[in-house]
Amino acid sequence: MKAAVIVFPGSNCDRDVSVALEHATGHKPAMVWHRDSDLPQVDLIVVPGGFSYGDYLRSGAMAAQSPVMREVVARAKSGTRVLGICNGFQILTEAKLLPGALMRNAGLKFLCRTVDLRVENADSAFTAGYAKDQLIRLPVAHHDGNYFADADTLARIEDNGMVAFRYVTPDGAIDASGNPNGSANAVAGLFNEGRTVLGLMPHPERAAEPLHGNTDGKPLLDGLVEALS
Amino acid sequence: MKANVHVTLKRGVLDPQGKAIGHALQSLGFDGVDDVRQGKFIELELAETDQDAARAAVEAMCQKLLANTVIEDYRIDFVG
Amino acid sequence: MKANVHVTLKRGVLDPQGKAIGHALQSLGFDGVDDVRQGKFIELELAETDQDAARAAVEAMCQKLLANTVIEDYRIDFVG
């Protein structure tokens, strides 16, 4: 599997995800600076976490307008897998590759902790490494992770199996206590209709090796390698 | 020429910041605040002197960047 | 009664958000934007019907919570 990681001014999980991808694939992904419009031919494009453009105005808004994102959108339309993590998820919604928007956390505070998630749909290259309904734990660290979409959009998302991960309590229940940021329908990760694009707020690359104290993010990367090689 | 842009959340979109301000005002003892909404106020200093041209430009800026039309509305006013 | 509050950074105070928006507009090809400042726009729905009383209350809310008067100015308008 060949992968590329897009780097914006203010991205700061670009190195972390590239290390995790290197561990998973055995080779370094291409790092693509936001002003480059020639993106190499790859199987997976990753839009990493961080604070692109400081998250000023709205998280992800300025990055979504970057020249490289036009190319990412075009590739996504032709089926290349695109993974957006945290700020990357925000950028993908701003770029309209995914429906809805990520708003300020309901508690208004930045929140860094490990959360419980349920894998809602294992039928994608991104989630093939998990079983449906599997409970996993991943770290989150964000200020704007409160997923919003209008009622029609939410219905469409649910009808099409577009929810990849949901925030749950440790025993798998969906309720306010398991929802760290107020997301509608407890959405933590979302596919596009074709399940070729995934955006998620949790950071799989921070739970990818024993030293992280948690390896629940590794199946996501390994599953991608398996599916896209 | 100066353009003032107000970016506000669409009706029906939950406003966590507005809600929190409402709560905070209440706990500070300000009663009778029924609803609070928080938006953005962006002031643009433009070289353009023709108002129509300026409006078209600012309209495009709002569509492309300043507002996320999935959740936000915007209003453009010119001053001076 | 509805009060609109504009909270803006004082003159001379660095506005990192405005600066970044200005840069972004430029790289999107919008020339002729000389300066951008970003502030907040807060809409309050008040039970109070007397404008003087409402103004006094909103003034107090600004001082206590809505504005950070060390670096921000505010303006209160009433509508409707």
Next chain:
Amino acid sequence: MTTTHQSKEPAVTPELAAEYGLSLEEYQRMLDITQRTPSFTELGIFSVMWSEHCSYKSSRVWLKKLPTKAPHVICGPGENAGVIDIGDGQAAIFKMESHNHPSFIEPYQGAATGVGGILRDVFTMGARPIANMNALRFGSPDHPKTRHLISGVVAGIGGYGNCVGVPTVGGETNFHPSYNGNILVNAMTVGLADTDKIFYSAAAGVGNPVVYVGSKTGRDGIHGATMASTEFTEDSEEKRPTVQVGDPFTEKLLIEACLELMATDAIVAIQDMGAAGLTSSSVEMADKGGLGIELDLDAVPQRETGMSPYEIMLSESQERMLIVLKPGREDLAKAIFDKWELDFAVIGRVTDTGRLVLKMHGETYCDLEVGPLVDRAPVYERPWEPTPPQADIPASEAPLPGPATEVLHRLIGGPDLASRRWIWEQYDSQVGADTVAASGGDAAVVRVHGTNKALAITTDCTPRYCFADPVRGGAQAVAEAWRNLTAVGATPLAITDNMNFGNPQKPRIMGQFAGCIQGMAEACTTLEFPVVSGNVSLYNETNGEGILPTPAIGGVGILPDASLAASVAFKAAGEAILLIGD
């Protein structure tokens, strides 16, 4: 040589100098150096260079008593940060710094810019910052200001640190009424560099370009004394010193751009613009190199119009650096800063005159010999009195104030032991994906990227001990840092410190300072745990009441194998619990 501008600036008199913080003796000393009445800009430069903050005039004689050497120390106090060897050609670079006063005035921005400042001290030396820590003291939890202050400070630390992508991995938080009017916000950054790629601040190479990079200069945080000057009030709204606002996005770009430039061979010397901005950075670079600097202030990127030389030199706008480049490397450097969309301007040259010369609009506003500005800065041996010893109270004479479980509940629920989770959850402690242990343990553990090694980091101080017995309290703070590092399995290597005290002109306060230094020195010597950097914050007083003496210690240690880091959690039922020590 004289300056040529006088008509436009206020005339300097002993009274004006007093408003700018220079005592009559200091004024005389200044005249001895200049041999003429200095210009207003020159007065500004003397006043900040000779301020407590820049000159360490009350503390310098005492700081000399701290042990600063060990075989693994590459660079001790005196540079932007301390540097220690961690093997394999790598170095850890770290320092702690206070932003107490600004955080009391504007907690969010004060704390945020404190983090920004300490990050710059570390990456100036060539290090990529890998961890932030913070040591915080607030007043009584029920004091009306405390909630507002702590929530602002915590949000500001997170707001800045999270955005720049440096994990905040730990800290400490205490409450005591003595901090009601004087909170302490001490921030520490640890960075990583190769030992053959460490950058220093001494200017060299006559004729070399002096380059300004980063954000533009505004009227932020100009010497508070300006307000007192009648000459400036007619236009007060325009010229009032404003609170510094941090721009972490620009800082992130500045880190990346500086590290990219440092990977080339273009840099001769580099220095961040911290307190007293362009003044202290240019004076220190010239002084350390034994050379002069001539600056053309018209070339300084400015955010506001009509700024005077005084304002440009004293501005504390954030996210700026001063660099001396090798000749001919301007284009290479400019291309890097252009890529990162940062300001870049050649603003002057290194000279062989040993003088600081400042020109603007074709006139000379400053022409001072650099050496004496630094060497002849006042040094005070302030009178001090030892803290009277307190009687030891035998444990048997301090009965339990209630049933043991109830007392335990009270202790755990009290502000000093209650969980700090709500604080550290606002900090991204994982970015970098090298965090092995963050808040919640004895010391944080962060892997050295790309290796199996890890650094352990802790901040410690128990101010009430220092108040009761400064010598033992100072020693205890160092020993606690040492213990916290060893508790996670690390070998302690060195410390940085942040000496927070009251008014040094009071012999009682000076006695606390002297005592803490003595205790720290003894502990550092015994434990072979040298001090490699630090910061002093004095005059932490409100209405004549000083804070508890608070020498915050930041300790760094090394683990050869990150996977062997120990943590506090019990691992399994049925395992033995051992108590060691006495």
